[in-house]
Amino acid sequence: MEKRATIKDVAEAAGVGVATVSRVLSGGSASPSTRERVLAVAAQLDYRPSALGRNLRQRRTGGLGLLVPDLTDTFYGQLCEGVLACARSAGEPVVLGSTGGDPEQEAELIGMLLEQSVDRVIAVPTGDAETWAPALRAGMTVVFADRLPPEAGRDGDRDPAESALDDLMLLDGVAPRGRVPEGAARPLDVPAVLADDRAGIRTAVRYLRGLGHRRIAFLGGPGHDRRADAFREAVGPPVDEELVVFGTGSRDSAYAAASGLFQSRPDLSAVVAGGNVLGEAAVLAARELDLRVPKDVSLVMYDDVPWAELCAPPLTVIAQPGRDMGYRACELVLREGTRRARTVVLPTELIIRGSCGPRR
Amino acid sequence: MEKRATIKDVAEAAGVGVATVSRVLSGGSASPSTRERVLAVAAQLDYRPSALGRNLRQRRTGGLGLLVPDLTDTFYGQLCEGVLACARSAGEPVVLGSTGGDPEQEAELIGMLLEQSVDRVIAVPTGDAETWAPALRAGMTVVFADRLPPEAGRDGDRDPAESALDDLMLLDGVAPRGRVPEGAARPLDVPAVLADDRAGIRTAVRYLRGLGHRRIAFLGGPGHDRRADAFREAVGPPVDEELVVFGTGSRDSAYAAASGLFQSRPDLSAVVAGGNVLGEAAVLAARELDLRVPKDVSLVMYDDVPWAELCAPPLTVIAQPGRDMGYRACELVLREGTRRARTVVLPTELIIRGSCGPRR
């Protein structure tokens, strides 16, 4: 456990100044002879520049922050893999935080990142604009993935992913449509990578409609407000608000919400689950209540997770490219500063398996 | 986006020296009056000590490293959640790396952690002792979770989790039994948190035996050597080595291994999958080959993941406490230095669902 060699050691051993060593290793100019000598000495001493010194000097941590609600949710696992893949190719370390869907924990983690001088973070936000204000105020580069924080002064018409772009593979640099009410809290001006929820939900609802379903429910979790809105829009007025229910994030609460939904509204014949945890809960709750899928109730689940295919029956899903979303979000956060990036919307795909059938 | 206040600013505003501010914030001694004044000023300036400066000063990064093979694998998601929970309660940031089951990537990530001066790592190792040598040589505190690196000079009798402790909830500070051959490569002296693989596999094999199965296969992935050994021991000699097959880590390769196994040995009647990705592959491959579970083939899968219950049929599993393993591993790595810790073995549990039946 010898202590690591410093740049000074290398400089001394190579008979040059520290500045020269730094230049050689940073790709600066140096004469071929000295460059070679420095490189040889550095290799021989197994010298690795200390990120600590460098970061302190340039007053920023090289790393990226990554905040997700729950790593047990396979979709976020995919998203993380995407971020990590991109970060690795950029040589950036990633510090990870799991918020558990709790804004307070999220705020705490933001504070931790601030303390670490991590100035670039990609997050699946849990808290609202207020939670993220400190990060932005500190000049952090933030990119949201998968969702946006709820907006204080909501008006259903403004949606950063304005959708209706079935052919458009991705949308970069959209100008926000619709004027923001003067008094309302300004929405966060933060780039984001989102799935085309509106199109995804609409396709699913149309599909279910085509199978004859009229009473369709939406089962959401925290952060699924955009999807719920898309659902409301897709089923069209009048919206039966009793058929739009939310869990609070935990698997238990998702199960409770699903079970409650099935019991209070036995007339429903199809449900759209806003995430894979909700879908899982729906399957479990249906089974517990002796509702057969798809005979008694049809189910479409957001997120194409590997196990969707293993289910009984295999689950029809709205697939969103989790890994890609992570990768692109990371690209955005890395590119930031060079060019101001805006929202990116990735396409969803309805993958039809066996969990939907005609209305009984 | 004002720049952050430094300790100097606080000192100046409070009319004291920087040393005093540092002491107050680090819990050192100070008079009540100055302490109060400093605290007030710090709060008012929204001062947060820079981890960069502190870390440089004390020549270490506060943070923890966490290396897992694949976040898409739900078990590792659980493990990560455990680590993060423990790390958060200790106020330590966690930098995450995903090795993809590739020793080369793992080595690269270790190098990255070294560069960041992260001196404490918890890892699900992918590479061997050689991969980890640089980390140990640099004085890193390493704790392995879920598995150990393969040992150069293997002898089947030495197993850090000596098992046979069905009642013992956990085993702390076991002395390695059996002498290490003189010439053989010394096993890494690294604390670890493992599941009681031997007991888990043995229980599963006994269960299958009780159902009448005689040709039982083991389907493993990288790092499942201990489980394979436990399997060999459980079925007892002679071991039909054709029934012990491995995938390389990817879902595709797992599927290929499972499919190949089923096709080359149609006489097998039960399979033990060494991990949930392998279990998933086995279900898929069986279905593709029109083998019904459990009628034609029985299946026991390692890892109790939420979707095991959703499967058709619900999967009988060997549950290991992923979250706990992460939490304990993190505790170990934090405690290290205070007291030299050794291997911890956590119990497994056979959860019987519907994927096993009597031999047809």
Added chain:
DNA sequence: GGTTCCCGTGGATACGTTTTCACGTATCTC
């Protein structure tokens, strides 16, 4: 009342790096 001890305090230093600045030499140009 004088000496000793202790505690609160501030100045200075070190951590390892990048970057600026200035210096010297070698080459080019007129």
Added chain:
DNA sequence: GAGATACGTGAAAACGTATCCACGGGAACC
């Protein structure tokens, strides 16, 4: 051949913190 230009180089400063050390003053003790 003398001036100007370019380039390679090293000394030094700065980043924000923790900690060592020295200094001062008040209290306690003899």
